[in-house]
Amino acid sequence: MFSFLVKRILSGSLIIVLVSMLVYLLFFYGPQHPGLELCRRETNNRCGPTSAKLVEVENRLGYNNPVYEEYGKWAKGLVAGRTITVGETAYDCPAPCLGLSFRDRTLVTDQLKTRFPVTLSIAVGGAFLYLLVGVTVGVLAARRRGTLADRMLVSSTLVLSSVPYYLVALLAFLLLTISTHVFPDVVYHPITDNPVKWFSGLLLVWLVLGVYGATSYTRFSRGSMVEALSEDYVRTAKAKGLTARVIVIRHALRAALVPVVTIFGIDFAFLLAGTVFTEKIFQLDGIGKWGLEATYIKDLPVVQATSLVLAVFVVVGNILVDIVYSWLDPRVRLG
Amino acid sequence: MSDEPFLVVEDLTVRFPTADGLVQAVTDLSYSVEMGKTLGIVGESGSGKSVSSMAVLGLHDARTARIDGSIRVGGKEVVGLSESKMRELRGNAVAMIFQDALAALHPFYKVGKQLTEAYLVHHPSATKREARARAIEMLERVGIPQPDQRIDQFPHQYSGGMRQRAMIAMGLINDPSLLIADEPTTALDVTVQAQILDLLQDLQREFNSAVILITHDLGVVAEMADDVLVMYGGRAVEYGPCTDILTHPEMPYTWGLLSSVPDVTADTSARMIPIPGNPPSLLSPPSGCSFHPRCLYRDKVPGDLCSTTLPALTPAGRGGDHVKRCHLPNPDAIYATEVLPEIAPELVKEMP
Numbered sequence: 001m002f003s004f005l006v007k008r009i010l011s012g013s014l015i016i017v018l019v020s021m022l023v024y025l026l027f028f029y030g031p032q033h034p035g036l037e038l039c040r041r042e043t044n045n046r047c048g049p050t051s052a053k054l055v056e057v058e059n060r061l062g063y064n065n066p067v068y069e070e071y072g073k074w075a076k077g078l079v080a081g082r083t084i085t086v087g088e089t090a091y092d093c094p095a096p097c098l099g100l101s102f103r104d105r106t107l108v109t110d111q112l113k114t115r116f117p118v119t120l121s122i123a124v125g126g127a128f129l130y131l132l133v134g135v136t137v138g139v140l141a142a143r144r145r146g147t148l149a150d151r152m153l154v155s156s157t158l159v160l161s162s163v164p165y166y167l168v169a170l171l172a173f174l175l176l177t178i179s180t181h182v183f184p185d186v187v188y189h190p191i192t193d194n195p196v197k198w199f200s201g202l203l204l205v206w207l208v209l210g211v212y213g214a215t216s217y218t219r220f221s222r223g224s225m226v227e228a229l230s231e232d233y234v235r236t237a238k239a240k241g242l243t244a245r246v247i248v249i250r251h252a253l254r255a256a257l258v259p260v261v262t263i264f265g266i267d268f269a270f271l272l273a274g275t276v277f278t279e280k281i282f283q284l285d286g287i288g289k290w291g292l293e294a295t296y297i298k299d300l301p302v303v304q305a306t307s308l309v310l311a312v313f314v315v316v317g318n319i320l321v322d323i324v325y326s327w328l329d330p331r332v333r334l335g
Numbered sequence: 336m337s338d339e340p341f342l343v344v345e346d347l348t349v350r351f352p353t354a355d356g357l358v359q360a361v362t363d364l365s366y367s368v369e370m371g372k373t374l375g376i377v378g379e380s381g382s383g384k385s386v387s388s389m390a391v392l393g394l395h396d397a398r399t400a401r402i403d404g405s406i407r408v409g410g411k412e413v414v415g416l417s418e419s420k421m422r423e424l425r426g427n428a429v430a431m432i433f434q435d436a437l438a439a440l441h442p443f444y445k446v447g448k449q450l451t452e453a454y455l456v457h458h459p460s461a462t463k464r465e466a467r468a469r470a471i472e473m474l475e476r477v478g479i480p481q482p483d484q485r486i487d488q489f490p491h492q493y494s495g496g497m498r499q500r501a502m503i504a505m506g507l508i509n510d511p512s513l514l515i516a517d518e519p520t521t522a523l524d525v526t527v528q529a530q531i532l533d534l535l536q537d538l539q540r541e542f543n544s545a546v547i548l549i550t551h552d553l554g555v556v557a558e559m560a561d562d563v564l565v566m567y568g569g570r571a572v573e574y575g576p577c578t579d580i581l582t583h584p585e586m587p588y589t590w591g592l593l594s595s596v597p598d599v600t601a602d603t604s605a606r607m608i609p610i611p612g613n614p615p616s617l618l619s620p621p622s623g624c625s626f627h628p629r630c631l632y633r634d635k636v637p638g639d640l641c642s643t644t645l646p647a648l649t650p651a652g653r654g655g656d657h658v659k660r661c662h663l664p665n666p667d668a669i670y671a672t673e674v675l676p677e678i679a680p681e682l683v684k685e686m687p
Binding site for chain 1: 392394418422423424425426427430431433435438439440441442443445452453456457489491502505
């Protein structure tokens with residue numbers, strides 16, 4: 001188990017380093033021209049390809065140095081911190097330094113610290129809910145397969161998951177927050193500050209993510225549960241005289257969860273993509289909305305930081321999935 | 336009731352309604368097994384052997400199976416018994432072991448956990464320590480080396496033969512009066528097969544339990560069984576004491592089974608003759624005798640009796656408890672003159 005973890009963490013770190021390189025290349029080889037953008041921003045749009053200001057900005061951003069040198073500086077800043085000089089002003093950027101936002105010269109890391117818990121809360125709460133609802137409903141449907149209730153459940157999940165997620169989220173926001181005030185204020189409160197407000201503020205978001213995500217998990221877990229229930233070892237469990245509850249939960253569900261967990265690991269990136277819509281629609285200041293807005297205004301350090309954080313998110317999520325997986329299936333643990 | 340055999344099955348019919356029609360898996364099946372005796376049930380895949388014995392344990396889903404007739408276990412009717420009453424019986428008075436122990440044991444739980452679970456469900460007052468001791472004892476009894484260490488391993492760490500032994504240990508952990516072994520040796524290689532069969536025989540002597548051995552291997556039946564039930568298309572086609580059926584079979588399907596048994600010691604001129612055709616559809620069984628489309632001897636029956644009339648189970652020519660379901664007027668003579676010379680010429684030479 002220990003060496004398995006070490007291996008996974010090492011390979012995960014390698015992936016993160018590679019992602020950070022790719023993301024960094026956006027600066028140099030991306031379709032944008034960050035120097036020009038920044039120059040325009042700093043001169044009230046009076047910056048053209050031949051302006052002297054542009055040369056200064058490009059020098060400051062390191063465009064005249066080799067890309068590996070600049071990446072080295074950036075990576076060093078991430079690990080040890082660095083000082084960024086803009087004109088006469090020197091900005092101290094302690095580790096992990098992700099640079100200054102082009103928009104307002106604030107430290108990207110500071111912004112990240114306030115926005116990360118928002119996205120984490122949304123993602124974890126939503127994922128928890130859609131796994132719980134999806135698996136529970138899937139198991140119930142599998143046990144009643146072929147009945148009217150099962151068929152209605154399956155077809156309604158199909159209908160719901162055919163509607164785009166952003167439409168569902170938007171309609172929920174319009175109907176439940178704007179017109180009926182069932183969930184009057186969708187807003188983020190830090191959990192350390194006020195757990196009750198944290199919960200009530202995000203409940204609608206979780207419900208929307210949870211119900212929408214649960215539709216596909218209902219179908220996954222129903223399918224894998226139907227399969228598990230027809231396994232020989234489930235028949236053995238029944239022949240031992242175990243109660244239906246023990247058979248379904250301990251013998252069938254544990255096996256049925258393996259593919260569900262696998263899909264959950266793959267799905268983790270989609271969950272994060274989902275939080276972009278969620279944050280935008282419900283106006284929550286998380287990483288997704290931040291990164292999206294930074295893309296519009298070509299605020300590259302923020303784009304970089306958000307991409308990197310999401311990559312870390314996916315890697316950590318997958319390591320967690322692997323741990324759960326090996327806990328579920330001992331053959332993985334030993335193999 | 337006291338004279339009644341431990342298991343009595345009477346006119347058992349198991350049907351499964353499906354979208355394509357009614358699958359008649361078992362029709363009007365009757366048999367009985369006494370304590371200390373072994374009944375061998377033989378037949379092809381789909382002949383209803385497993386379905387009928389699963390009905391004894393009530394393993395069929397009540398929503399998908401229709402079960403009629405009577406099954407009495409220790410004098411108690413189990414058809415229509417409530418699920419909770421049925422559960423008390425399962426794994427306790429009646430235990431079942433399955434073929435392919437790799438699939439039949441749960442891959443995610445240690446062997447010990449699966450054994451103690453079987454013990455604890457019927458001994459709710461026992462402690463985990465007692466259950467573990469019992470599990471180790473059972474593993475030792477079925478011949479698993481170092482059971483106190485092996486108990487903490489997973490099924491995939493066992494060899495095929497050991498898995499089947501563990502499965503048997505699990506079946507016997509609550510001292511069942513009736514053990515149903517559903518092709519217990521099918522997934523094993525021949526030397527292990529023999530060991531497992533010896534083990535089953537020893538354990539049966541020790542516990543004096545009734546055993547139903549489901550198999551398609553007549554060699555296994557010859558070695559193990561006191562009585563034989565030959566099934567075809569969901570019906571009993573021949574039933575009686577093992578020696579009578581193996582020496583004087585009267586139903587062409589049984590002849591077919593006998594001639595399909597490979598025998599390494601046999602005369603090389605002996606032929607192994609497969610039964611032509613495929614098992615009958617249980618959705619729309621053939622008219623008359625369900626074996627008639629594949630029967631090589633139906634022209635020896637006058638008229639079209641075979642294809643129009645279902646033969647009843649009637650006493651065989653030599654009497655006793657041997658019954659058969661066939662229209663042939665003189666099966667013993669046909670067997671001796673036409674079947675035996677083909678499959679076992681050396682036996683014919685010995686006969687006067």
